[in-house]
Amino acid sequence: MVVFQDAQRFELTVEVHYDEWVARLQEFTPGRLVPILHLLRAFDTRQAAIEALTRKWHLLFPEAESFVWHEPPAMRPQRPPR
Numbered sequence: 001m002v003v004f005q006d007a008q009r010f011e012l013t014v015e016v017h018y019d020e021w022v023a024r025l026q027e028f029t030p031g032r033l034v035p036i037l038h039l040l041r042a043f044d045t046r047q048a049a050i051e052a053l054t055r056k057w058h059l060l061f062p063e064a065e066s067f068v069w070h071e072p073p074a075m076r077p078q079r080p081p082r
Helices: 046-060
Strands: 002-005 008-017 020-028 036-043
Touching (some): 008 046, 020 046
């Protein structure tokens, strides 16, 4: 999920790696070559990873409203070349 806050872009991802759910929160700021990694942690369940992202977001932006986790849209299969 991508969230825009002022000039920053935040990427929030939850994905499975080796039977563990990994939560990652990265901040991309204009003018910086390397993104800022705010959270990178493994969890036993998917729900625990999403809750960790929500808690970290609230710590970074206490005045902002909590976000609602949205599943990324399914990728459409590409057409074969003609």
